[in-house]
Amino acid sequence: MPELPEVEVSRLGILPYFDQQRIRAVHVYHRQLRWPVPETVSLLEGQQITQVRRRAKYLLLDSDVGTLILHLGMSGKLRVLPEGSPLVKHDHLEIITTQGHSLRLNDPRRFGAVLWQAPGEELKLLAQLGPEPLTEAFTDDHLFHLSRGKGAPVKTFIMDNHVVVGVGNIYANEALFMAGIDPRRAAGRISRQRYRVLTQAIRTVLARAIEQGGTTLKDFSRADGQPGYFRIELNVYGQGGKACPQCSRELKEIRLGQRSTVFCASCQR
DNA sequence: ATGTTGACCTGTAAGC
DNA sequence: TGCTTACAGGTCAACA
Incomplete structure (x- = not known):
């Protein structure tokens, strides 16, 4: 599904529910995505989301202790549901805010990724990217x-x-x-x-x-x-x-x- | 260095 | 109906 426009629209979609919100829980239901989901993603629990960004086709949820990075691969989808809504097949990750909003990552093919980036660190994946096509850097x-x-x-x-x-x-x-x-x-x-x-x-x-x-x-x-x-x-x-x-x-x-x-x-x- | 191919994984549709 | 094959919006690693 996701090309850049879909990822950007997903960002806009989750923004009202996650920007500046506090995360109560992070649940990983399937660690084996494109890369194993690192244990460190649970560091997000108890943290406030300070920014919801996009870089290329990556979605970035910033907090004071690090950044959670999501990639939707070929078949990934994001959905915001009320906490406690039944999980469906291929739901691999869930992030719940203290307001009771649950972000679900569903990805049948599992080409997507969930990564963690510590403050001050930049994953090689992100460091080597070219310019954003909708900025002036792209000429x-x-x-x-x-x-x-x-x-x-x-x-x-x-x-x-x-x-x-x-x-x-x-x-x-x-x-x-x-x-x-x-x-x-x-x-x-x-x-x-x-x-x-x-x-x-x-x-x-x-x-x-x-x-x-x-x-x-x-x-x-x-x-x-x-x-x-x-x-x-x-x-x-x-x-x-x-x-x-x-x-x-x-x-x-x-x-x-x-x-x-x-x-x-x-x-x- | 550059260009090409395989790999990851599931779902769906088409062909036999 | 079933089985087999090809293909799907991505992209990194391993080759020649």
């Missing part, structure tokens, strides 16, 4: 310079977390369509001008999705408030074989770096 210059000499496909390039964070498979496909760039094209052989267009496309696609999700999000603590899969119209993702929305020619579907890739061979060059 066409950045993409242009980093890409010089790279022969890998531009789609693979923009999905690399060291280059820019938060561009997953759906939005990589969509942004490249919007920018009119063939996803197979070598990253190092794309002009500065075209990176300018691509940078803007990535920004637009992500911002629009967050806006959509934010609009759909009524109350995160109720079933119908779940952000889930946004109903943002997708031009190419999942549309292989159908007509290009621009020129009506058939959209091609291929695999790049073992990810499904859809594009219009006519509109994208």
Whole structure:
């Protein structure tokens, strides 16, 4: 489920229930996620959440004694329920506030992660990340310079977390369509001008999705408030074989770096 | 250094 | 109906 927009909307959803709240209990029901959930996450018990942040696709709950880090992997979902609500299959973690709100992490595939970061420490995972796509640190210059000499496909390039964070498979496909760039094209052989267009496309696609999700999000603590899969119209993702929305020619579907890739061979060059 | 592939794990849909 | 296969929104580690 989660690309950056979904994670950001999840952040906005849990904010009203967890920001500045005190944590009464942390329960781990399944330690074996992407990495074993460290015992240290229980340090959060008794602490106040001072900030609910997002970095890339990681959610960070700060406290004075350390930061709890959540990643949703491929299939993770967050939900806020009244304390005591029945656990369901694949609920792996629960965090309960003194107000009785329970944050549940449900992740069938268990590619997600729950980590702990001590004050002053920065996990290598976070330290090596590229710029946030919706900040000024993300520029066409950045993409242009980093890409010089790279022969890998531009789609693979923009999905690399060291280059820019938060561009997953759906939005990589969509942004490249919007920018009119063939996803197979070598990253190092794309002009500065075209990176300018691509940078803007990535920004637009992500911002629009967050806006959509934010609009759909009524109350995160109720079933119908779940952000889930946004109903943002997708031009190419999942549309292989159908007509290009621009020129009506058939959209091609291929695999790049073992990810499904859809594009219009006519509109994208 | 760079690019590609495998690995982690479950659920679902399609094909036989 | 069942069994088998392919694929799914991520990303790190291990290779060539």
